[in-house]
Each structure stands twice: as C-alpha cells, then as structure tokens.
Amino acid sequence: MRQxxxxxPTLKEVPTEAQTVSHRLMLRAGMVRQVAAGIYSWLxxxxxxxxxIADHVRAEQVKTGAMEIxxxxxxxxxxxxxxxxxxxxxxxxxxxTDRHDRPLLYGPTxxxxxxxxxxNSIKSYRSLPLNLFQIHWKFRDEVRPRFGVMRGREFLMKDxxxxxxxxxxxxxxxxxxFVSYLRILRNLGLNPIPLRADTGPIGGxxxxxxxxxxxxxxxxxxxxxxxxxxxxxxxxxxxxxxxxAQIVKDWTADYAAAxxxxxxxxxxxxxxxxxxxxxxxxxxxxxxxxxxxxPMKAAVSTESGGLTNLHMGxxxxxxxxxxxxxxxxxxxxxxxxxxxxxxPFQIALINLKAGDSACDSAANLLYxxxxxxxxxxxxxxxxxxxxxxxxxADLLGLPLRLVIGPKGVAAGTIEVVERANPSNKRxxxxxxxxxxxxxxxxx
RNA sequence: CGGAGUGUAGCUUAGCCUGGUAAAGCGCUUGCUUCGGGAGCAAGAGAUCGGAGGUUCAAAUCCUCUCACUCCGACCA
Numbered sequence: 276m277r278q279x280x281x282x283x284p285t286l287k288e289v290p291t292e293a294q295t296v297s298h299r300l301m302l303r304a305g306m307v308r309q310v311a312a313g314i315y316s317w318l319x320x321x322x323x324x325x326x327x328i329a330d331h332v333r334a335e336q337v338k339t340g341a342m343e344i345x346x347x348x349x350x351x352x353x354x355x356x357x358x359x360x361x362x363x364x365x366x367x368x369x370x371x372t373d374r375h376d377r378p379l380l381y382g383p384t385x386x387x388x389x390x391x392x393x394x395n396s397i398k399s400y401r402s403l404p405l406n407l408f409q410i411h412w413k414f415r416d417e418v419r420p421r422f423g424v425m426r427g428r429e430f431l432m433k434d435x436x437x438x439x440x441x442x443x444x445x446x447x448x449x450x451x452x453f454v455s456y457l458r459i460l461r462n463l464g465l466n467p468i469p470l471r472a473d474t475g476p477i478g479g480x481x482x483x484x485x486x487x488x489x490x491x492x493x494x495x496x497x498x499x500x501x502x503x504x505x506x507x508x509x510x511x512x513x514x515x516x517x518x519x520a521q522i523v524k525d526w527t528a529d530y531a532a533a534x535x536x537x538x539x540x541x542x543x544x545x546x547x548x549x550x551x552x553x554x555x556x557x558x559x560x561x562x563x564x565x566x567x568x569x570p571m572k573a574a575v576s577t578e579s580g581g582l583t584n585l586h587m588g589x590x591x592x593x594x595x596x597x598x599x600x601x602x603x604x605x606x607x608x609x610x611x612x613x614x615x616x617x618x619p620f621q622i623a624l625i626n627l628k629a630g631d632s633a634c635d636s637a638a639n640l641l642y643x644x645x646x647x648x649x650x651x652x653x654x655x656x657x658x659x660x661x662x663x664x665x666x667x668a669d670l671l672g673l674p675l676r677l678v679i680g681p682k683g684v685a686a687g688t689i690e691v692v693e694r695a696n697p698s699n700k701r702x703x704x705x706x707x708x709x710x711x712x713x714x715x716x717x718x
Numbered sequence: 719c720g721g722a723g724u725g726u727a728g729c730u731u732a733g734c735c736u737g738g739u740a741a742a743g744c745g746c747u748u749g750c751u752u753c754g755g756g757a758g759c760a761a762g763a764g765a766u767c768g769g770a771g772g773u774u775c776a777a778a779u780c781c782u783c784u785c786a787c788u789c790c791g792a793c794c795a
Contacts, residue, residue: 287744287756288730292788312787366719367794384795418719418793425795432795484795493794559795593795627754662755669755680754690754 276620277642278655279629282319285667295491297602298423300611304671306598313420313428320671321598323619325431328463328594329410331616332433335459339451339513341406341435346388348412352378354387358570367415381414386567386589389436393585394573400440403575403585404448408435410594422491425555425599435590440575442564445586449481449562450523451513452590456485456558457526461507463597464614465557465604468502470531472559484533485558485592489603492553497537499529500550555600562588611672612695620653621716623673623694627661627680637705638679641689644709650716669694675715677708 283305292309293299301307306321317325333343349371355361361368361380369381382388389407397405410433420428435452439445453469460467465487472484486496488503505526512518530544533554542549568574568584577583593600605612615621622645626638635656642654653673655664661680668676678690689708692700703711 284728286729290729291724291731294789309787365793413795415794419789419791421789430795434795556795591795596795660753660755660757662753662757664756665754666756678754682754 276651276653278653279657281653284318285670293423295422295425295599295603296606297425297491297599300602300606300670301423301599304611307424313417313426315424315427315429315595320619324598324613324617325594327617327619328597329431329433331462332410332459332592332594335455335462336408336433336435338511339406339455340404341408341437343409344389344392344407345409345411346382346385346392348382348414349379350382350385350388352380354391354571355380358387358390358567360387367417369414369416383413383415384589384591385409385434386436386587387571390567390571390573390585390587393438394568394571397438398575400575400577400583403438403440404444405438406435406448407438408433408590422493423599424595425603426493427595430593431595433590433592433594437588437590438573439586439588440577440583442586445562445564445588446481447516447519449560449588450519452560452588453483453526454511454513454519454522456560456590456592457507457522458511459592460485460487460557462616463601464616465601466503467558468496468498468531468554469526470496470498470533471527471536472533473535481562481588483527483560484556485560486533486554486556487600487604488552489555489600490553491603492555494554494556495534495537496531496550496552496554497534497542497544498531498550499544500548501529502531503550555596555603556593557597557600558590558592560588560590562586606672609666610670613672613674615674615716618651618672618674620651620673621675622650622652622712623655623668623671623676624652625655625664625668625676625678627664627678629656629658631681633684634679634681637684637689641677641679641705641708645712648709648713650712675712677712679705 285305286303289299290302293302301321304320305318307315307317310316352361368383371379371381373379393405412429413432414429417426417428420426437445437448439448457467467485467487469483469485472482508522530542564586565584567587573585574582575585601617602611605614624638624642626634628634638654642652645652672694674694676692676694683689687705688702689705690700691703
C-alpha cells in the first residue's frame with residue numbers, strides 16, 4: 276500500500292478524550308475514531324489488525340473441530356424469556372422495539388440463538404459433539420465505557436458454543452478450548468495466564484479467564500511466576516484426550532487468581548515466587564452443563580433410546596479488546612510496537628526523499644518486489660520531510676523498517692531496523708534487501 | 719447508578735472570575751526557501767464558542783434547563 280493513497284489520518288496531538296495509552300495510540304495512529312461513548316469506527320489500519328487477530332482465532336479454532344457460523348446481532352426477546360435471562364440480564368442489555376412493537380435486543384452474547392439453532396437441527400447423539408463459533412459484534416450497554424476499545428459498548432468478539440452429549444465429553448471440549456485459547460494468545464505474541472474464574476451471569480460451574488499482563492490492566496492478578504515462562508506446545512493433537520488433558524493440567528497446576536478469588540491466607544506460593552501484576556482479561560471460557568438446554572428443551576435421543584439434555588459450554592475471546600490489549604502490552608514512548616503476527620503491515624518501507632529520482636526508483640522497485648513476494652508493505656512515498664516520516668513510522672509501529680535515502684542509494688545501501696529493537700540499526704546492500712526482508716518476515 | 723470534571727476551528731488550548739469587534743500553536747491550501755528525526759518565511763481558508771431558554775443596550779463570559787464526553791467508584795469479553 277502506498278501511504279500517499281492510504282486513508283491514514285494520524286494525529287500529532289492527543290485528543291483530550293483519550294486517557295489510556297492504547298486509546299491514545301490508536302487515535303493517533305489513525306486506527307479508530309470514536310463515534311459515541313464506547314462506540315468506535317475502525318479505519319483501514321485498525322480494520323487490518325482486527326482481521327489479523329480474527330484470522331488467528333479462526334485458524335486455531337478450526338483445528339479443534341469448531342465451525343464458524345454467523346448469527347444476527349439483533350435477537351428476539353422470546354428466546355431470552357425462554358432461557359430466563361431476559362429479566363436477569365439487566366440494563367446492560369440493549370432492548371429495542373421494532374415497528375410491530377415486538378421486543379428485540381442487540382445480542383450481548385448468543386447462547387439462546389445458538390441453542391435454538393441446535394435444538395431445531397440436532398436430534399441424535401450421533402450428531403455430537405458440535406462446536407459452533409462466530410466472530411461478530413456484540414453490544415453491552417456498559418454503565419461506564421472506558422479505555423478506548425478495551426471497554427467499549429460495542430465490541431468484536433469470538434463467541435463459541437460447545438454442545439456435547441454428557442459432562443465428560445463437554446469437559447473434553449472445555450479442555451480443547453482451554454488449549455486452543457492458550458495457542459491463540461501465544462500466536463498473537465502474548466503471554467496468557469489462565470485464572471480460575473467466577474462464572475458470572477452466564478452461569479455454570481467451571482470457568483477460566485485468560486488474561487495478559489499489562490501495567491494498565493483492570494484486574495489485579497496473583498500467580499506463580501512460572502506462568503510467565505511456561506511452554507505451550509506447537510504441535511497440538513486436539514483429538515488426543517490425554518494430551519489435551521495433560522496440557523490443561525500443566526497450565527492449572529500452579530496458583531493463579533484474580534483479586535476477587537485471591538486469598539493471601541490460602542495462597543501457598545512463597546512471596547518470592549508470587550507474581551503480583553495487573554492484567555487485562557481477553558478471553559473467558561465456561562462449562563455450564565444443561566443451564567440453557569433444560570429450559571430451552573435442547574435434547575437429543577441417546578444410544579439407548581431415551582432423551583437427554585445437551586451439555587454446553589461457551590467460549591469467548593474479545594477480538595477488539597485484544598487490539599487495545601496488545602498495544603498496552605507492546606508500545607514505547609514513540610508509539611506502537613506490533614508483534615509480527617498482528618501487524619497491519621509487516622514492513623514500513625520509507626522513501627526518505629520522495630521526488631528524488633534515484634530514491635523513487637529504488638523504493639518503487641523494492642516495493643513491487645516485496646509486494647509480489649506476498650509481503651504486506653506500507654510504502655511511505657509521501658512528499659514529507661524525513662523527520663515526519665520517521666516519527667510516524669515509530670507511531671505506527673510496523674515490525675520491520677526499511678529506509679531508503681539519497682545517501683544510501685548513492686552508496687547502494689538501505690537502512691534496516693526492527694521496531695522492537697531500535698538500537699540494532701544497520702545498513703545492508705540494497706541488492707540484498709529483498710532477500711533479507713523475505714527471510715525476516717518468514718522467521 | 720453514586721461522586722468529580724470538561725464542552726471555543728480537524729487537533730491542543732487561551733479568553734470566562736471582572737459581560738463590550740472570538741485568539742494562538744499544530745494541521746490544511748498557495749508560493750518561495752529548506753530537506754536523514756515532527757522546518758522557516760509570506761499569504762490564505764477554516765468557529766452561529768455543545769444546545770435551548772433567560773438577564774442585559776450588549777453574553778463564549780452571568781442565571782436556568784438540557785445534551786454530550788471524560789475521570790474516580792460498584793459491574794464486565
């Protein structure tokens with residue numbers, strides 16, 4: 276993408292409304308604009324990051340056997356009356372009335388809708404297990420939206436729903452999701468920590484939340500320091516029940532709790548091994564048995580010919596929240612530092628002197644070569660001063676920066692620097708740049 | 719929902735207390751000079767001062783109501 280043609284309205288100064296680091300950087304980097312409290316428009320750069328994260332989520336979820344669907348944002352109140360949550364959910368649920376005075380709601384989650392789909396379509400234990408997910412917008416009318424996209428009212432979430440014949444099978448599904456969530460977050464360049472959690476309004480008896488550490492996190496976390504270095508297997512066989520159970524066991528062996536469940540009296544971790552930090556909740560998984568299937572009569576016939584209610588779990592990852600969360604966890608004074616896996620572009624190719632024919636032709640050639648190698652490049656071909664371009668490149672935080680300037684071009688060199696490692700700036704031969712960049716991106 | 723604040727040009731803000739021709743920096747447009755870390759000079763465009771009432775000869779400024787946004791707390795992917 277040529278920056279001269281790209282819609283990328285960056286800001287030099289910070290809008291007053293933004294108090295949180297990630298919110299400021301997202302506004303300044305032209306990723307989002309606020310439309311109303313807790314409601315945002317995503318501009319091209321932000322949209323790309325959202326897509327990247329969704330792709331990671333999708334890829335890893337599909338490996339577990341889950342299937343992507345998409346359900347409506349507006350749901351009929353009837354379904355929620357059936358489950359009993361219509362009255363329980365409270366003011367966070369945005370209730371709407373259509374022209375026929377029929378009560379609707381903007382879905383804050385979709386247990387009811389998905390249960391309705393499944394109960395109408397699945398009649399036999401032979402069709403189980405079934406795991407359906409969507410990546411879609413939710414609305415929760417938070418009393419107090421804040422922290423930019425991290426606590427919006429409208430947010431993009433991956434919500435998945437598992438349907439199993441019995442508790443044992445449902446627990447296996449839960450464990451697969453547990454492992455899948457670790458993998459997803461790791462693939463996004465994050466260090467996840469699973470915490471035992473309260474089940475909240477969704478209900479149920481088994482729940483973990485996944486948090487990532489960041490100074491500005493909303494919750495206080497107490498966990499064994501092992502969590503910051505524990506390995507997540509690269510090769511996971513989601514069909515192997517023992518293998519999956521073992522990973523979950525490893526990852527739940529050590530103490531980890533948010534402040535609501537932390538009890539210094541019962542916490543056995545010695546002080547020097549206890550990590551006390553702030554965290555951002557980015558995922559939450561629940562097993563809640565037949566909480567919905569019973570009132571909504573979602574049952575299948577069993578092998579012996581009877582009927583049994585489905586055992587269910589729900590599995591959420593805050594996709595839009597992750598954008599803010601990743602920035603909270605990865606930035607410096609100058610701007611964002613994107614992990615390679617979610618960066619909106621892999622490479623910032625900067626033509627320091629647009630208009631200079633030698634620079635232009637070197638930049639254009641390399642841009643075309645990189646692009647046709649399948650690499651996402653943002654070419655800064657704007658007629659701006661060098662300082663402006665470099666400062667904006669810092670702000671945008673693309674992982675690898677290639678700088679073409681008149682001096683370098685004359686000497687046949689190009690400057691290379693990683694955003695995450697600015698002191699390691701070096702010149703390489705212009706002729707090696709393509710090969711270097713392709714290798715670097717692959718790495 | 720309780721408490722505290724803020725609304726003036728695209729962004730950051732001054733002016734408000736003590737009423738009297740709406741101001742600056744950044745950004746934007748044009749020209750010249752500059753040109754490897756957010757340039758300089760010059761000339762422009764851009765604001766019914768969140769909205770509605772009221773007081774007054776006169777309201778960004780004072781009063782009343784209202785809307786929006788932000789922050790702290792309780793709640794949440």
